[in-house]
Amino acid sequence: MTEKQIIEKTVSFVKQSLQNADSSHDWYHIERVLKNTRLILKTENADSFICELAALLHDIADHKFHKGDETVGSKKTKAFLDSLNIDNKTVTQVVNIVKNISFLGGHKRSDYFSPEFVVVQDADRLDAIGAIGIARTFAYGGFKKREIYNPEIKPNLNMSKEEYKNSTAPTINHFYEKLLLLKNKMNTETGKKLAEKRHNFMLLYLEQFYDEWEGRL
Secondary structure, eight states: OOHHHHHHHHHHHHHHHTTTOOGGGSHHHHHHHHHHHHHHHTSSOSOHHHHHHHHHHTTTTOGGGTTTOTTHHHHHHHHHHHHTTOOHHHHHHHHHHHHHOOOTTSOSOOSOOOHHHHHHHHHHHHTTSHHHHHHHHHHHHHHTTOOSOOTTSOOOTTOOHHHHHHOOOOHHHHHHHTGGGGGGGOOSHHHHHHHHHHHHHHHHHHHHHHHHHHTOO
């Protein structure tokens, strides 16, 4: 099977797997991350096949939709890739990217590193910020029936991984607990450049949000 055929089979598998997913983590999220991956690859020296496979499979079973279990995604990824008889080295690299890509509070940097990992991680993080990031954040907050904003509940910037995973805080808090932190956690030059623009858009959005909330001109 050629690399192109493997990618096509992976696209079909992911589309089918996520057909009932919440709109913040659906096929279109995967597709945008794939596009971001291809954009970043134009300026990075990384294996495009591994990057594209990892981009397609990185959210195949997000822990948020599997009772906090962080192992489901990597297990499902390995089982699928093994079913295609892909070589063990490629499978291991893709599985390691899927296993380590999540933010989970962002206070502990992953011990895993590869040129492919940083490309896909940046591609995924770019989809968490800017206009799309704002839309996804509120979509997920609505899915979880969270308040949009509550001035009495302040953002917690020192959460442990478990506190982050179990948080039920208002959606606006998530800007401070994750979204606004991502600009300084980008790995690649392209990722940093794109993140800067999206970060600034979020700051403008928050300024407008608070003006409207407080009834200011």
